[in-house]
Amino acid sequence: MCLLSIDEIFNKIVSSRSLIKDRAVLRADYVPDKLLFRNNEITAVAEVLSPLLKGYRASNLLLYGKPGTGKTAVARYVLKHLQRKANELNIKIALAYSNTKTANREYTMLVELGNSIGLKFPFTGLASSELFTRILNYINNYNLNTVFVLDEIDFLVKRYGDEILYQMTRSNERLENGSLGLVGISNDLNFKEFLDPRVLSSLSEEEVVFAPYSVNELKEILLERVELGFYKDTVNTSAINLCAAIAGSEHGDARRAVDLLRVAGEVAEREGAVKVEERHIRIAEKKIEQDKVTETLRRLPLHEKLVMYSILLADNGITGDVYSKYLELTKKLSIEPVTQRRIGMMISELDMQGLIYAPIINKGRHGRTKKITLAIQHSLLKQAIEEDPLTNGIL
Ligand SMILES: Nc1ncnc2c1ncn2[C@@H]1O[C@H](COP(=O)(O)OP(=O)(O)OP(=O)(O)O)[C@@H](O)[C@H]1O
Numbered sequence: 001m002c003l004l005s006i007d008e009i010f011n012k013i014v015s016s017r018s019l020i021k022d023r024a025v026l027r028a029d030y031v032p033d034k035l036l037f038r039n040n041e042i043t044a045v046a047e048v049l050s051p052l053l054k055g056y057r058a059s060n061l062l063l064y065g066k067p068g069t070g071k072t073a074v075a076r077y078v079l080k081h082l083q084r085k086a087n088e089l090n091i092k093i094a095l096a097y098s099n100t101k102t103a104n105r106e107y108t109m110l111v112e113l114g115n116s117i118g119l120k121f122p123f124t125g126l127a128s129s130e131l132f133t134r135i136l137n138y139i140n141n142y143n144l145n146t147v148f149v150l151d152e153i154d155f156l157v158k159r160y161g162d163e164i165l166y167q168m169t170r171s172n173e174r175l176e177n178g179s180l181g182l183v184g185i186s187n188d189l190n191f192k193e194f195l196d197p198r199v200l201s202s203l204s205e206e207e208v209v210f211a212p213y214s215v216n217e218l219k220e221i222l223l224e225r226v227e228l229g230f231y232k233d234t235v236n237t238s239a240i241n242l243c244a245a246i247a248g249s250e251h252g253d254a255r256r257a258v259d260l261l262r263v264a265g266e267v268a269e270r271e272g273a274v275k276v277e278e279r280h281i282r283i284a285e286k287k288i289e290q291d292k293v294t295e296t297l298r299r300l301p302l303h304e305k306l307v308m309y310s311i312l313l314a315d316n317g318i319t320g321d322v323y324s325k326y327l328e329l330t331k332k333l334s335i336e337p338v339t340q341r342r343i344g345m346m347i348s349e350l351d352m353q354g355l356i357y358a359p360i361i362n363k364g365r366h367g368r369t370k371k372i373t374l375a376i377q378h379s380l381l382k383q384a385i386e387e388d389p390l391t392n393g394i395l
């Protein structure tokens with residue numbers, strides 16, 4: 001790639017045609033006014049929550065399905081319209097949404113939920129149980145029929161256990177006035193195993209399953225976004241088809257489709273192209289993949305990073321060689337090495353994350369060993385090592 005002077009860079013940006021009309025609608029958290037192919041799911045969720053409009057409690061509900069199948073979009077869509085209807089009918093209800101993964105802490109989640117229904121907390125650190133008691137008192141005092149949507153609920157359960165969910169599912173017993181209904185959303189069904197059976201049966205009073213989109217459905221969803229997000233005639237039909245095909249190849253994932261479209265649009269704009277074409281989708285696919293790997297590498301703990309680099313350095317990828325390279329690296333950085341057994345466990349974890357290949361091979365009378373190689377581009381690893389002040393000393 002040739003290097004442009006800063007002046008040339010600015011000139012290029014100023015003179016390049018813009019293709020993207022509205023960036024916001026191309027983001028994954030955008031909820032379109034029209035959700036295609038989800039009428040049944042919207043109806044099912046709306047029916048479960050509609051008793052609120054008559055002053056009754058809503059049943060608990062669990063939404064699940066693969067990533068990018070529209071669970072969050074449908075939940076937010078129904079909440080928005082339910083609130084609108086309640087305002088229209090002058091009925092007081094309280095709806096709150098929290099993504100337990102982005103909230104990250106149980107405490108933050110409860111503050112978010114409380115704030116959304118109009119409750120203010122003092123700044124001092126209250127315990128989660130105290131926060132929840134205050135929320136219930138508030139619901140009780142104002143006689144509010146309430147719904148809490150807990151998105152990516154599997155994260156909450158895996159990280160903090162199901163105590164808070166247990167409290168939530170029992171809250172209608174504690175309330176004299178008002179009610180609390182729960183909507184849990186997850187793309188990982190294994191989390192059910194982490195739940196106490198009583199919590200699970202209460203939470204899944206009702207269930208709605210979201211099926212993956214077909215390639216044709218993805219195409220329609222993309223056409224809709226292109227219309228909203230791009231100027232007229234700036235995206236080739238063949239590019240949209242390819243985008244839908246890629247996003248539909250593992251399971252029909254609308255987020256992947258929309259992400260590819262946005263990144264491809266950005267790539268094409270930067271290039272000064274007049275249209276988004278198939279090759280821009282291909283470049284976007286690679287770029288998204290690389291960004292994901294880079295992010296994963298960046299987040300690896302120190303010793304895992306060193307193990308990755310030791311695998312790159314080791315000649316034949318046998319565990320023993322990897323370990324001796326690792327020892328050299330720790331010596332270079334003057335840090336305490338961990339045991340070979342611990343390194344063996346890290347290797348299995350890195351394998352599960354898809355960062356390395358570590359199949360067990362039979363070595364005849366020498367027994368079984370692993371043949372370890374990197375599953376990612378070496379340059380991405382070198383970059384991650386270089387960027388980290390804790391590891392760049394080994395380069
Ligand atoms: N039926 C649809 N029509 C239009 N856009 C959709 C539709 N379904 C999903 N999308 C869009 O696809 C993206 C991903 O959808 P969403 O966030 O609802 O997926 P999800 O099922 O919650 O996935 P995850 O389990 O990974 O959180 C969003 O940008 C959303 O607006």
Ligand SMILES: [Mg+2]
Pocket residue numbers: 071072073151
């Ligand atoms: Mg979601």
